[in-house]
Amino acid sequence: MKLPIILIDNGHGRETPGKRSPDGSFREWAWAREIAARIVEQLGERGVTAFQLVKEETDVSLTARVGRVEAYCREYGKRNIILVSVHCNAAGDGSAWHSAQGWSAYTTPAETASDELARYLYEAAEESLKDRKIRVYKNKNNPDWEANLYILRKTSCAAVLTENFFMDNHDDVAYLRSEEGKAAVVACHVQGIIEYIKNEYE
Numbered sequence: 558m559k560l561p562i563i564l565i566d567n568g569h570g571r572e573t574p575g576k577r578s579p580d581g582s583f584r585e586w587a588w589a590r591e592i593a594a595r596i597v598e599q600l601g602e603r604g605v606t607a608f609q610l611v612k613e614e615t616d617v618s619l620t621a622r623v624g625r626v627e628a629y630c631r632e633y634g635k636r637n638i639i640l641v642s643v644h645c646n647a648a649g650d651g652s653a654w655h656s657a658q659g660w661s662a663y664t665t666p667a668e669t670a671s672d673e674l675a676r677y678l679y680e681a682a683e684e685s686l687k688d689r690k691i692r693v694y695k696n697k698n699n700p701d702w703e704a705n706l707y708i709l710r711k712t713s714c715a716a717v718l719t720e721n722f723f724m725d726n727h728d729d730v731a732y733l734r735s736e737e738g739k740a741a742v743v744a745c746h747v748q749g750i751i752e753y754i755k756n757e758y759e
């Protein structure tokens with residue numbers, strides 16, 4: 558198997574409560590699965606080994622998902638595994654529309670390989686997500702947000718969580734549901750991951 562191996566996590570399952578637009582037209586779990594599958598397929602077409610971490614439609618617990626990532630890390634070495642978790646942001650609890658919008662990515666607070674991966678994803682976002690708001694934390698050199706999210710904190714490989722626009726913002730939801738938006742989000746991930754591999758592994 559060609560290394561590194563890319564694991565695309567699509568958080569949440571069919572029965573996850575909330576995680577939808579206020580009008581119910583958008584479900585994070587279904588969207589993230591479609592996007593993850595398309596990212597994996599396109600990476601494969603470009604000669605990159607990539608898998609979906611959660612193929613099930615049901616909710617697979619964070620503990621179980623971390624267990625799957627760590628099994629890959631043990632088998633192939635943590636430097637040879639790259640995790641990207643695909644999510645959508647929300648400003649509220651899903652009961653009302655809000656004004657916050659845009660794309661962002663998160664890593665854990667420490668400066669690690671994950672930050673390098675995030676920088677490539679931000680560069681790709683600037684290119685692929687044209688005319689959309691990109692939420693930058695500090696600047697070009699330190700664009701990603703930092704949070705001790707469970708899947709990032711408990712996995713030992715390079716890991717980034719992308720928050721792909723807001724599911725409680727009207728304009729973002731229209732974009733997320735459009736083929737243009739889906740294709741752009743997929744392209745952003747594929748390009749960012751491929752540039753990261755080119756610069757860090759080849």
Ligand SMILES: [Zn+2]
Nearest residue numbers: 568585644645
């Ligand atoms: Zn989520």
